[in-house]
Amino acid sequence: AQKITQTQPGMFVQEKEAVTLDCTYDTSDPSYGLFWYKQPSSGEMIFLIYQGSYDQQNATEGRYSLNFQKARKSANLVISASQLGDSAMYFCAMREGQGGGFKTIFGAGTRLFVKA
Amino acid sequence: DTAVSQTPKYLVTQMGNDKSIKCEQNLGHDTMYWYKQDSKKFLKIMFSYNNKELIINETVPNRFSPKSPDKAHLNLHINSLELGDSAVYFCASSQDIIRNQPQHFGDGTRLSIL
Numbered sequence: 001a002q003k004i005t006q007t008q009p010g011m012f013v014q015e016k017e018a019v020t021l022d023c024t025y026d027t028s029d030p031s032y033g034l035f036w037y038k039q040p041s042s043g044e045m046i047f048l049i050y051q052g053s054y055d056q057q058n059a060t061e062g063r064y065s066l067n068f069q070k071a072r073k074s075a076n077l078v079i080s081a082s083q084l085g086d087s088a089m090y091f092c093a094m095r096e097g098q099g100g101g102f103k104t105i106f107g108a109g110t111r112l113f114v115k116a
Numbered sequence: 117d118t119a120v121s122q123t124p125k126y127l128v129t130q131m132g133n134d135k136s137i138k139c140e141q142n143l144g145h146d147t148m149y150w151y152k153q154d155s156k157k158f159l160k161i162m163f164s165y166n167n168k169e170l171i172i173n174e175t176v177p178n179r180f181s182p183k184s185p186d187k188a189h190l191n192l193h194i195n196s197l198e199l200g201d202s203a204v205y206f207c208a209s210s211q212d213i214i215r216n217q218p219q220h221f222g223d224g225t226r227l228s229i230l
Binding site for chain 2: 047
């Protein structure tokens, strides 16, 4: 079974608009972390934002925010005021605690295209 | 200053050869990883070391052998390269094995098998 699911292979968004990239996860471990990474066409992996399973508030980092809905097991990334430089692959990842062997599992990614 | 550096950036070689990829981190992290990203961009963990000890070893052919001479270095040696080994290999590091800290990635090594 997929532990991390990103259902949108590709997304388009108009420059300056907000966009939501979906991510659902599956774990029985009570302690886990959720991450989003960006991979531009140049290939490097850039950490964007983190949400802990016990965190009460949604994480925010500049234009990035994470819409964490624990009961639904979803951790969607919201990018506000999209910029052309946001065009990239975006990966959702989950790191489980000891029950999951401390592994980080990545989703298949969503390719975001920002239109001028 | 590069936090996680891996060399070489590109590696083109023939089937059957043996090659190594080196990785070094200057972040003082305890834990290092190797990931493989295939042509469909799927990223999968291969190995993880914590303070020079192997802690994660996914189902990887034993042609792949990681070596960690110290906690700042994690090298990957691949014997008898096959066509299916063509991929981008990423090294990463994180603070330690216990805490949910983000991983810092190197820029990747694109391995192409002819």
